[in-house]
Amino acid sequence: MRAPLLTLALIAALSTTAVNAQTPPKQPAKPAAKAPAKPEATPAKARPKLMTRDELRECLARREANVTESKAIEAEDKELLTHADAVKSDKTAFENEQKDFVAAQTVLVADNEALRKRGEELSKTIGELKPAKQKEVKADYDKAAAELTARVDAHNARLKALKAREEALMQKIDDFNKRQSEASARVDKLGEAEDKWRAECGNRPYDERDEDAIKKEMAAKKAAGQ
Incomplete structure (x- = not known):
């Protein structure tokens, strides 16, 4: 908006009184007051250009795509949370079975060692026994x-099954980590798209009539399944 112009009064105080011998000398006339310079009008800011309907259509489509992607990421x-819970549950179950397997193996190794010693002792003493007792022992x-x-x-069969289960669990963990990495990259990509849209x-102005018309177009396409 232009600033209002000031109305300036130009003052020129000149004497018009007659002069005679008895009149004291007339004082010199005061110079006319100079009017101050008029302030320059502030130039009006150029209004930003409105988006064309095609430009607005593209921006609205990009915004809707970002919203859709945001919901898909959510x-x-x-x-992923459900997947993570399942993987954690499988991992816990596997670790518990692994502990049980190790405990069973410890007992089995001890029993095998005891039988080995029993066999060694038997080989030393069996000859001292009567045939019937030898047969019984x-x-x-x-x-x-x-x-x-x-x-x-x-x-050993349980060990084989446990190894297969471990491989399957590791594959699940790898799949989850890959999926999580892809989800993280997807979030970053959406962030970049939203920053670019902003x-x-x-901040670009547009005609609301164009917006209403485009929204009707978009609604019609959705209704038509496009």
Whole structure:
């Protein structure tokens, strides 16, 4: 807006009184007062150019895409939390089974060592026994050895299954870490898109009539499944 111009009065005080011999000398006339310079009008700021309808359409579409992506990321975060809980549960169960396996293996190793010593002792003393007793002692030893062999076989089968389970768990963890990394990159990409939108669209003026028309277009496309 222009500043109002000041109305300035120009003063010129000149004497018009007649002079005669009896009149004291007339004082010199005062010079006319100089009017102060008029202040320069403040130039009006140029109004920013309105976006064209095509430009506004692009900005609105980008904003809607960002909103849609934000909602998708939020849903992905919820799925990741569920996935993380499942992986943690599997990891805890595996670790508990692993501890139980180690404890069982400790007992099995001790039993195997005891049977080995029993066999060594038996080989030293069996010749001193009567044939019938030798047969009985040997049968007891063979039975204990067979039971221990069955336990070792079951333990080895459990070890094989535990290794397979460990591999599956590690794959789950790798998959989760990859998915989490991708989700983090997705958040960063959305942040960049939102920053760019604010810089290129956020503060630009537009005609509200264009906005209403474009929103109707977008609503029609959604209704048509486009």
